[in-house]
Amino acid sequence: MRYSFMTTRRGFLSALAASAAALSLPRLAWAAEPLKIGLILPLTGPFASTGRQIEAACRLYIARNGDTVAGRKVELIVKDDTGSPETTKRIAQELIVQNKVDILAGFGLTPLALATAPLATEAKVPMVVMAAATSIIPTRSPFIVRVSMTLPQITQPMAEWALKNNIKRVVTLVADYGPGLDAEKTFVKRFTEGGGTIVESIRSPLQNPDFAPFLQRVKDAKPDALFVFVPSGQGTAVMKQFAERGLGEAGIKLIGTGDVVDDDILDAMGEPTLGVITSFHYSAAHPSAENKAYVEAFMKANNGMRPNFMSVGGYDGMHMIYEAEKKTGGSSDGEKIVAAMKGMSWVSPRGPMSIDPTTRDVVQDVYIRKVEKKDGHYWSIEFDKLEKVKDPSS
């Protein structure tokens, strides 16, 4: 009987009508398609730890806040771009065209964000930058909103702190690559404006097997402090040589930006990090109830991995997306979502933060911290802060 029903013309038509009605029903009843977030991260290759931290944090946010927001089910589509810009761009295109994502997020490095910016503009898809830290990024598309940090934003406070704390002569040692030169520029500019003296600016080659000669030169120059900016991984070598050559005993302070004492590997780096003073927007040891709960939940969900600054980028990015959806009543309109994100402020595990409504860039407190050993683990303990720091170049 079922077959004969379908094979008669009237039966077929009525079946068609019924199914069409069934399809359109949910739209009318709930008006909610899933909220698709395309998360593009380097999950393999040299920057895999960035991707690992951010993905874990995004998943943690969903686990702690439920997988529906404004009546829409949240669907996280995670893709690996291996840290190469062409791949990021291709994946972003696929996510926009095929998966029809509402929001793009992630972006571990500056070139990856820059490669995707034109696509976000063209498709009117909000692009939440969770890691990349060059100042110019949000200017490249009106759909970019950044929740991580900018390099000058976290570097300048180090210069401010040094000026206030009787550090007058500084040697800078940066790796000879884009971010290193930016950090050097920001630090030197602020420090000399404030009356400090830069004794020397050393640039070490990016592929540098041995820091010993550079640090010996620093020791002989007898500055009050050495400002360091090197890519993750080289920091250990610098701090080890710094300790081994007795620069600390010679009265030289080691200062830098917080990425050299990345929480993810701080324990593994161990003893040479003791006493290193850095400026940064996040420490896993940030003393707040929000952060304590965050660190605990994060480590529990990830086999003891400690959340680092990358992770809060992911976590806050998800928070901003959730809040924007709530504010717009579950909108898929890119312009409305970005408008809702502008000027938003909240308390993150890192501390209070907000989105500048004109630049769409992150505004946050930057902390001065010192590495100490507590309960057998190494932590960057915050002891001073600058409030509501904006990117100085904006």
Added chain:
Amino acid sequence: MIGNFVGVVFDGVAYGSLLFVISIGLSVTMGLMNFVNLAHGAFAMVGGYAAVVMMTRFGVPFLATLPVAFVVSALVGAVLERLLYRRLYRASHLDQVLFSIGLVFMSIAGATYVFGSQQQPVQLPAFLRGQVHLLGLDLGSYRLFLIAIVIAITLILTWLVERTRFGAAIRASVDNQQASAGLGIDVYRVFSLTFALGSGLAGLGGGLGIDVLGLDPTFPLKYMVYFLLVVAVGGAGTIKGPLIAALILGVFDVAGKYYVPQIGSFVIYVVMVAMLLAFPRGVLGKRG
């Protein structure tokens, strides 16, 4: 000023010593067996990871992990020699290069998969940390240790190759495989052992180098230039050649970075070009 200079020379000699330990294995395989093995760094990395695993997972003290690094790399070398390298002894150098560079990429991917992309930690015993004050100079303890190791390795290797029966067999096999086989030397066995020895030395260097060079999956590629530099300048197939080359390169590299940091990392290449012009076959090279 003089004190600075002596300090720079000391650091340079120590750095050169490390370059020597890591590269000497390549000189052995390349010079004695005439095989261009670009995957040499992969064996060094195997040694490094073996040392790290012993230290972090099993709590073995640093010094005791060094022999383990040697043995593990030597075993891996022996197995790969039997399975893969042996097929390419008669192949052209281009084939050998392509094959071994392929191995490098596989080793990088493998290490990333197993250990992750991060730098590996190393805990040195207290007496190897810090500096010792000697005749008014501050000398790094670990650097003194490296120099001592190199002196030991040089003496042992020279003795092995020049004074023992096994060394004689290696030299004979290299010079004329057919005649050596005819004289009853098991050429393949000699090559296996030589290759294992070279790989083991690389592993030892990998373990020793973690503290100075670091250890991550890109190790074999990152330092390949340095291995090749030492062997090219020193001349493959000898022990003293690479030793002299490594020390010269080490001292010039450190001095360049200390006195003229603006062009510091460039100095080592200038020295290489100058030395290759002066000694096209390497300082003490047997082959071109």
